[in-house]
Amino acid sequence: MDISALSESSFSAADWINANYRKYRDENHKKDSNSKSSSTSASATSFIQSYVAKLQLYVQQVNYAVEESSQQVVASMPRISKEAATLQSDVAMLQQKMSAMRQEVAAVQEETGGCMATLERLNTLQSKLQAAKESLQESDGWGNLLAELEDCFERNDLKGVCDKLTALQKSLQAQEQLPGHAERQTQVEDFKNRLEAMASPSLVQCFAESNLEQAQRHVQIFASIQRLPQLQQYYRAVQKNVLQQQWKQALELQVVAESQQTIPQQQHFLTLFYDQLLDHCQRQLKWCVQLFVENDEEAQSQPFLVIAELLPALQPTRDAHILQLLKTSNERLELLAQYAQANQNFVLHLSSTLEQSQIKLSPELHRQLAEAVFEYFHKFIQQYPRLEETQLSTQVDRLLSNQATPSDAVRHLEESTRKLYEWLQQACTRCASITNDLALCKLITVLNGIFKRQLENFSRTQRQLSLSLGAAGTGTGTARSENWSLLQYTMSQLQCLADFQLQLHHFEQMLHSRMAILANKLQQPVAPNEITIYQTCEPTMHKQLLANIGDYVQRRAEATAATSADSLGVFPQIYTTLKTYLAETHDITLNILLQPIEVHLAHIRPPVEAYPSPGINMPTFSFAPQESITQIGQYLLTLPQHLEPLLLAPSALLKQALELCNIKYTQAIPCADVLLSLVVDQCCVMFQAQILQIKSLPTSSATQLSVDIEYLSNVLEELGLTINLQLSQILTLLKADPDQYLNLSSGCEPRLVTAIRQMRNIISTQ
Numbered sequence: 001m002d003i004s005a006l007s008e009s010s011f012s013a014a015d016w017i018n019a020n021y022r023k024y025r026d027e028n029h030k031k032d033s034n035s036k037s038s039s040t041s042a043s044a045t046s047f048i049q050s051y052v053a054k055l056q057l058y059v060q061q062v063n064y065a066v067e068e069s070s071q072q073v074v075a076s077m078p079r080i081s082k083e084a085a086t087l088q089s090d091v092a093m094l095q096q097k098m099s100a101m102r103q104e105v106a107a108v109q110e111e112t113g114g115c116m117a118t119l120e121r122l123n124t125l126q127s128k129l130q131a132a133k134e135s136l137q138e139s140d141g142w143g144n145l146l147a148e149l150e151d152c153f154e155r156n157d158l159k160g161v162c163d164k165l166t167a168l169q170k171s172l173q174a175q176e177q178l179p180g181h182a183e184r185q186t187q188v189e190d191f192k193n194r195l196e197a198m199a200s201p202s203l204v205q206c207f208a209e210s211n212l213e214q215a216q217r218h219v220q221i222f223a224s225i226q227r228l229p230q231l232q233q234y235y236r237a238v239q240k241n242v243l244q245q246q247w248k249q250a251l252e253l254q255v256v257a258e259s260q261q262t263i264p265q266q267q268h269f270l271t272l273f274y275d276q277l278l279d280h281c282q283r284q285l286k287w288c289v290q291l292f293v294e295n296d297e298e299a300q301s302q303p304f305l306v307i308a309e310l311l312p313a314l315q316p317t318r319d320a321h322i323l324q325l326l327k328t329s330n331e332r333l334e335l336l337a338q339y340a341q342a343n344q345n346f347v348l349h350l351s352s353t354l355e356q357s358q359i360k361l362s363p364e365l366h367r368q369l370a371e372a373v374f375e376y377f378h379k380f381i382q383q384y385p386r387l388e389e390t391q392l393s394t395q396v397d398r399l400l401s402n403q404a405t406p407s408d409a410v411r412h413l414e415e416s417t418r419k420l421y422e423w424l425q426q427a428c429t430r431c432a433s434i435t436n437d438l439a440l441c442k443l444i445t446v447l448n449g450i451f452k453r454q455l456e457n458f459s460r461t462q463r464q465l466s467l468s469l470g471a472a473g474t475g476t477g478t479a480r481s482e483n484w485s486l487l488q489y490t491m492s493q494l495q496c497l498a499d500f501q502l503q504l505h506h507f508e509q510m511l512h513s514r515m516a517i518l519a520n521k522l523q524q525p526v527a528p529n530e531i532t533i534y535q536t537c538e539p540t541m542h543k544q545l546l547a548n549i550g551d552y553v554q555r556r557a558e559a560t561a562a563t564s565a566d567s568l569g570v571f572p573q574i575y576t577t578l579k580t581y582l583a584e585t586h587d588i589t590l591n592i593l594l595q596p597i598e599v600h601l602a603h604i605r606p607p608v609e610a611y612p613s614p615g616i617n618m619p620t621f622s623f624a625p626q627e628s629i630t631q632i633g634q635y636l637l638t639l640p641q642h643l644e645p646l647l648l649a650p651s652a653l654l655k656q657a658l659e660l661c662n663i664k665y666t667q668a669i670p671c672a673d674v675l676l677s678l679v680v681d682q683c684c685v686m687f688q689a690q691i692l693q694i695k696s697l698p699t700s701s702a703t704q705l706s707v708d709i710e711y712l713s714n715v716l717e718e719l720g721l722t723i724n725l726q727l728s729q730i731l732t733l734l735k736a737d738p739d740q741y742l743n744l745s746s747g748c749e750p751r752l753v754t755a756i757r758q759m760r761n762i763i764s765t766q
Contacts, residue, residue: 017051020047020051021044021047024043024047024050024051025043025047028043028046162195162221162224162225192225192227195221195225196222196225196227196230199218199221199222200234202214202218203215203218203231203234204234204237204238206218207234207235207238207239208238208242210287212287212290212291215291216291218231219231219291219292228299232299232302235302236302236305236306236309239280239284239303239306239310240306240309240310240313242280243276243277243280243306243310244310244314244315246273246276246277246280247273247314250269250270250272250273250276251269251316251321253269253272254269268338268342270318270322270339270342270343271338271342271345274342274345274346277307277310277346278346278349278350278353280303281303281304281306281307281350281353282353284302284303284306285300285303285353285357285359288300288302288303297359297360298362300357300359301359301361301365304354304359304361304365304369305365307350307369307372308365308368308369308371308372309372310372311372311373311376312371312372312375312376317376318376319376319377319379319380322335322336322339322380332387333384333387333388333391333430333434336380336384336387336434337430337433337434339377339380340377340380340433340434340435340436341433343373343374343377343533344436346373347370347373347374347531347532350369350373350531351529351530351531354529354531355529360528366526366531367535367536369531370531370532370533370535370536371536373531374533374536375536377533378536378538380434381434381435381438381439382439384431384434384435384439384442384443385439385442385443385445385446388427388430388431388443388446389446389449389450391427392423392424392427392446392447392450393450393453395419395423396420396423396450396453396454397453399412399416399419399420399454399457400453400456400457400460406461406464406465406468406485406486406489407485407489409460409461409464409465409489410461410489410492410493410496412457412461413457413458413461413492413493413496414492414496414499416454416457417454417496417499417500417503420450420454421503421507424447424450424507427443427447428440428443428510428511428514431443432514436532436533436534437514437515437517437518438518438533438534438537438541438545440511440514440515440518441515441545441548441549441552444511444552444570447571448571448573448574451504451571451574452573452574452577455574455577455578455581458493458496458497458500458581459581461493462493462581462584462585462588465486465489465490465493465585465588466588468486469483469486469588469591469592469595483592483593483595483596484642486592487589487592487593487642487646488646490585490586490588490589490592491589491646491647491654493585494582494585494586494589494654494657494658494661495651495653495654495657497578497581497582497585497657498582498653498654498656498657498660499653500578501566501575501578501656501660502653502656504571504574504575504578505566505567505568508567508568508569508570508571509568511552511570512552512553512556512568512570515549515552515553516549518545518549519545519546519549521534522534522537522542522545522546523546552569552570554569555568555569555570555572556568556569556570557569559572579660582657582660582661583661585661586658586661586662589675590678590679590682593639593675593679594679594682594683594686596631596632596635597632597635597636597679597683597686598686600628600629600631600632600635601628601632601686601687601690602690603627603628604626604628604629604687604690604708623703623704623707624707625707625708625711626704626708629708629711629712630711632683632712633711633712633715636679636680636683636715636716636719637715637718637719639676639679640672640676640719643672643675643676644670644672646672647670647671647672647675648670648672650671654671655671658671658674658675662674662678664677664678673720676719676721677721680716680719680721681724684712684723684724684726684727685724685726687709687712687727688724688726688727688730691705691730692755694759695759696759696761697734697756697759697760697761698760699760702734702735702759702760703734703735705734706731706734706735709723709727709730709731709734710731712727713728713731726749726752729748729749729752730752730756732744732745732748733745733748733752733753733756733757734756734760738760738762741757741760741762745757
């Protein structure tokens, strides 16, 4: 029986009994495998009896062990109590000894404190006396050092002067407590100046010749006298002088190229100098790494500091020379784009060189380097919008030409719109290449004026169409043919206007994308080795640019929130003008279609003399429509065959233009039917106005007009249309008997009721 499980923390009596029972059963099964008479109950009984007996024996043993342990503990308790009392008395005695020792230590410290202070004072006096002794010794040797130093100066012994001056500096430090230290310090500085003056010719020569060995010796000399910054100034002065000469040579090559009319050389003189500057910088970086102390990044970054100090100090300056070239050039924007590209390529290669050198520039030097490259070009960025306006205005002026015929004018509009947006895309490309879009907001202002000048073409063409309509005759086949031609021209004009507006919408989207990118570049921090023109913007200009972009974003949000807004907030006035031109062109289209109707309606008069006296009533069927009204009916019946070829399957642009002109074109019916309905509506209005101009209307004339209106109504029914409500009411009032006039006029407009009653001379019974 395994009793070790009884002491486990997760002991389970049931599991333990079951496990032992299975083990017991398996053992008995092996022994009695040949016996078939054994039973399970007998086995369980035997297991219980056996294990109960064992457990009872185990419990007895445990009880015996516990009793024996208890007796031993009881027997040892007096001894433990005695030992605890002894330990307590020892602790009390130890506490008394420690207290006595603490008192003794305090007494000793009190007795020896004064002695220690005296020893410290004596030690300090000894140190001062030793320093004074050394100072006196150095003072005695000061004169000897001065004499030896003067001797080295007379012999031009640079190394000897350096060694003696180093010793003199150490002696000066030792004499710091003696009187006259300031005078000796000034004397040492004078010797340093003389050493620097003596070393400067050879120093300049070794820098000019890139003599590394000689330069390293000079670095040691200047480092020993703590004048390494002055040596770096000599280095930068020599390198700037060399690069200044290269700049003058580049300009001389440009003058030669100009005299020989080699335009590419004239255009790329700045690129040539930048390439020389990069090569020089890369060579000097390797040289400075070998020259100066390792891990001294400030000293090793001297070639970059040379560039930062050189470019603003070039003579003549870059901006002055470029201005001279621009004055004599007819391609100013192209030249500026090339110079801007030269600047951009230079900073890209310079950033790459900086990254490869693994030199981390200070933030001040990093910004100074960017300003040295781009600062001069900001004045050209300010001038760019004016130059761009001049070029675009010149181009647009060539488009503002008078065309002889309306057809030529409309075709010219299509061509001018295409050319205009090509020029605008080129202008935006130039804005990006020359100004990195820093002048984009000012360019938008320029483009707004350019669009207004281009819209003069549409206005001029509309006036030409209107004049052609007024000059065209009415009544002959030739005049009718001219009207149909004018109708085609107005449709083309509408399509041109829609095309212009669609391209304007895409152009605005492109400008918004460009402004979003510009705002992101202005706001994001500059990368460690990145040099950009955006970090050279003045705070005022930077703030103004972001404010302007924010205004355009706000306008776009407002335009988007407005119902049926086409503009994105960049050129809202241009959209307004375009909508006006669309409406006017559509009115011209209606006038072309209504002109024959207007002419025929002008001939409608009450034919009093053609019929018997008013006292004789004649049947209605004896009246025939007047010739003018029948001509109007025939004209309206022929309109669909002329409109359907133009509007049966209109282009998307023409459909868009028509929808902008009238909301009825948005219905799911053919545009030709909509235009025909508009013509019919206007025809009814004109017929109504013509009738209301009649002063007196006898009964026969009223009958004649009612027959005319009924004829027009029948014609419109064949076209699937109806006369308007006012004309229908006029028909009712014209057909009403005088004695029933009041009753039949119920529901009609009071204005029409009064007018027709006065025409027919019906006496009011009210």
